[in-house]
Amino acid sequence: MDKSIYSPNLHVYDTGEDVARAFADHLVDKLTKSEDAPLYWALSGGSTPKLLFGILAGEYKDRIDWSRLHFFWGDDRMVPYDDPESNYGEVKKLLFDHVPVVAEQIHPVPTDLEPEEAARAYGETISKLLPQNSDGMPIFDINMLGMGTDGHTASIFPDSMDLLTDSRVCAVARHPESGQLRVTLTGPVINASDEVIFLITGSSKTLRVAQIVNKEHLATTFPAAHINPPNGQLHWFLDKSAAAEVGY
Numbered sequence: 583m584d585k586s587i588y589s590p591n592l593h594v595y596d597t598g599e600d601v602a603r604a605f606a607d608h609l610v611d612k613l614t615k616s617e618d619a620p621l622y623w624a625l626s627g628g629s630t631p632k633l634l635f636g637i638l639a640g641e642y643k644d645r646i647d648w649s650r651l652h653f654f655w656g657d658d659r660m661v662p663y664d665d666p667e668s669n670y671g672e673v674k675k676l677l678f679d680h681v682p683v684v685a686e687q688i689h690p691v692p693t694d695l696e697p698e699e700a701a702r703a704y705g706e707t708i709s710k711l712l713p714q715n716s717d718g719m720p721i722f723d724i725n726m727l728g729m730g731t732d733g734h735t736a737s738i739f740p741d742s743m744d745l746l747t748d749s750r751v752c753a754v755a756r757h758p759e760s761g762q763l764r765v766t767l768t769g770p771v772i773n774a775s776d777e778v779i780f781l782i783t784g785s786s787k788t789l790r791v792a793q794i795v796n797k798e799h800l801a802t803t804f805p806a807a808h809i810n811p812p813n814g815q816l817h818w819f820l821d822k823s824a825a826a827e828v829g830y
């Protein structure tokens with residue numbers, strides 16, 4: 583890892599709920615600063631985002647201009663939308679069913695298609711709707727990500743590092759243990775984002791966070807360590823437990 587360039591902006595909060603609330607504040611702030619512009623947001627699955635969606639649907643409901651938000655997913659599992667494993671299904675239940683979002687601006691992975699077809703179709707949808715950089719890569723305003731205990735992010739797992747440099751927008755991924763098929767954004771698309779924000783909480787992530795943030799020798803074996811947008815901002819929002827071994 584090039585130690586001189588990898589330096590995420592670290593934000594450490596007491597609890598997972600504080601992390602979620604900090605993200606919600608950041609979203610409000612970004613919407614205020616960008617005036618009337620649409621905001622293209624790639625969502626993730628995971629435990630902290632679930633807290634976030636509940637908070638947004640409650641105390642932030644009237645602080646957000648929902649009509650400006652366009653929702654996409656960084657990854658989703660190839661399951662029906664009403665399956666508890668569906669990242670889209672969780673957001674629908676916790677957020678979309680409670681706030682005035684614009685239905686036409688919600689773009690879940692089409693999990694009713696065959697996996698390869700779903701990845702291709704989703705990539706096309708994203709490319710058609712988002713602004714693009716000079717390499718033809720779509721630019722998300724916010725790419726919200728989690729990190730698994732194995733260092734995976736979106737659905738780019740340590741045994742599929744090739745997805746970090748795959749030139750497609752989306753690809754099919756396979757969970758290394760369960761074999762579950764998923765569709766994920768590839769590394770080049772995530773790294774084309776204007777802003778990447780990791781939400782990572784809990785003591786199960788302490789070691790992995792420290793290995794990556796402290797740039798230890800195994801760091802580059804974890805997909806999350808390769809997310810560092812050259813023309814954008816990289817933020818890691820952590821709770822105290824996840825940040826416990828980070829050397830400041």
Ligand SMILES: O=C1O[C@H](COP(=O)(O)O)[C@@H](O)[C@H](O)[C@H]1O
Binds near residue numbers: 627727730
């Ligand atoms: O598999 C997944 O896990 C990661 C991390 O989830 P967490 O519960 O450990 O926070 C998540 O970012 C991703 O969207 C999801 O599909």
